[in-house]
Amino acid sequence: MNFSKCRVCGERAIIDLPRHNANFCADHLLQLCRRQVEKAIKDHEMLSPDDRILVAVSGGKDSLAIWDILLDLGYSADGLYIGLGIGEYSDVSGEYTRAFADERGLTLHTIDLRDEYDYDVPTAAKVTRRVPCSACGMSKRHLFDKAALDGGYDVVVTGHNLDDEAAVLFGNTLRWDVEYLARQHPVLPARNGFPKKVKPLMRLTEREMAAWCIVRGIDYQVDECPMAIGNKHLAYKEALNSIERESPGSKSAFYLEFVDKMSPILAGLNQAAAGELNRCAECGAPTTGDTCAFCRLHERVGGHEPVPVEMVLNKKARKAYLAAQAAGE
């Protein structure tokens, strides 16, 4: 019988990885993932063996995989899940997250935006008339930071993978947004009242993370967030994927060479890291003004009549969303 062979052991392969110009069996795919995470942690001094680690968990493949990999490598790590109130998408994401933690007896903290702050992402998007990803990202960053500091954690781990980082880099590069470029790094050190934040999946793609979850039997939220459909981040991913298909390895070179060669040149330009910050008058979080962006958002949208998901989707996203609903998904 004719099948592709694992580069390491010659057994039947389950995945081809063109950028490594090789195929891998299940065991050696897991080994590759572990080693890439270890390399990222070592190269960038992300974690120490005794760190108290908080993993930002969404219920998707990346955050569940990195939680699993860290445990597998001998780290101890708790999780934090934030209920964003994005309809059924959020409900299902929360279920996968709880099931993962329960099955393994892990500590999972949860925050529900609607229960605790009286808003959700669709409502925030509608009231502020901005793209949902804006209020969503800001709320998550604030709450992860706060939970890490309040809980005495040494470091926040996020599941941003190589595809995510390359797409963000591509967007910042298309505009040559020098301040954002200077800030894009797989490690943000603790500073100015912010906790240390690290991205140990920086060397692994979303396809590899999906494969990790499948091999390890981890159920995860497969759908894209309905609010993200048609956003530029996905368009940047697609453009990079078309380059990657022509020249395997281009995408990882684009991101990893940036970190190696360009970040040092831009490091001095990172203004945000330089000056002292104020403390938010409401919550004490670091801020450049009097009140932090989270408290200003909360003030503006908290207590507003809830807005359903489909009210804030763009045309393309609404079409996809309604089709999925009609299909009984």
Next chain:
Amino acid sequence: MNFSKCRVCGERAIIDLPRHNANFCADHLLQLCRRQVEKAIKDHEMLSPDDRILVAVSGGKDSLAIWDILLDLGYSADGLYIGLGIGEYSDVSGEYTRAFADERGLTLHTIDLRDEYDYDVPTAAKVTRRVPCSACGMSKRHLFDKAALDGGYDVVVTGHNLDDEAAVLFGNTLRWDVEYLARQHPVLPARNGFPKKVKPLMRLTEREMAAWCIVRGIDYQVDECPMAIGNKHLAYKEALNSIERESPGSKSAFYLEFVDKMSPILAGLNQAAAGELNRCAECGAPTTGDTCAFCRLHERVGGHEPVPVEMVLNKKARKAYLAAQAAGE
């Protein structure tokens, strides 16, 4: 009757330019092109009114258009055409170039690689076993530089347009080739025995240049160079075009913001501009070694049995080339 109107005069438009969110009639398209060239020249101090200008002319739309625009703006400029020996493609390119110059009574210098140096681009590619664009670009740069210095010209003008520059920038950015990035600028000042070189079409696209030629009645070589088909430069153009279709204006922002915001940061890293160079033992051109790259190529490939175009095409290019031949083109 229903038609698109020129943004300037309201007359019938002949072209839509999504990045300007507007349509233009023939006269106001020409005005826009002239003004963008004037802006590039002024912003980057490319040319002075009394400069002796040498235009590097290929017979394509861009180089014939910039020659025409410079004359139209009151500059005096001679042309230099290099016969690269790329079969019928070169023959046709040369004919368009000579016709343009003859009709206007312009001074056109010509150099034929085969006649004067006993090689051509396909032969150089075959003998060196490198991509044809490598020997071609290097030969052109050397001969344009030499002709400018020997002829007492103040500056060499090339027809690189916004699409070209954005695609080169994209390639250098994908690899974060810091030295190449530091060198990519619309003006290279005279230094170290190299003449000043400028790119006045840096703000205009190839579509606008094609329109300029059509409106002005300039016949030009429409085909892509057969040796370039399937190269990465064209793949980068396509990737940028797909981004541009989604977000008009992205491509020009990518290149122009680089020049404005990133070039100053990288300027200090341009090693090539720093040190003193040697003189080539053969021809006296500036070089980092004893003999310049052109003389080394000439030594290696000059006098070799000529190799026909189709012998050095990649698979994709050969298929396209043979189909075109069969169709009697």
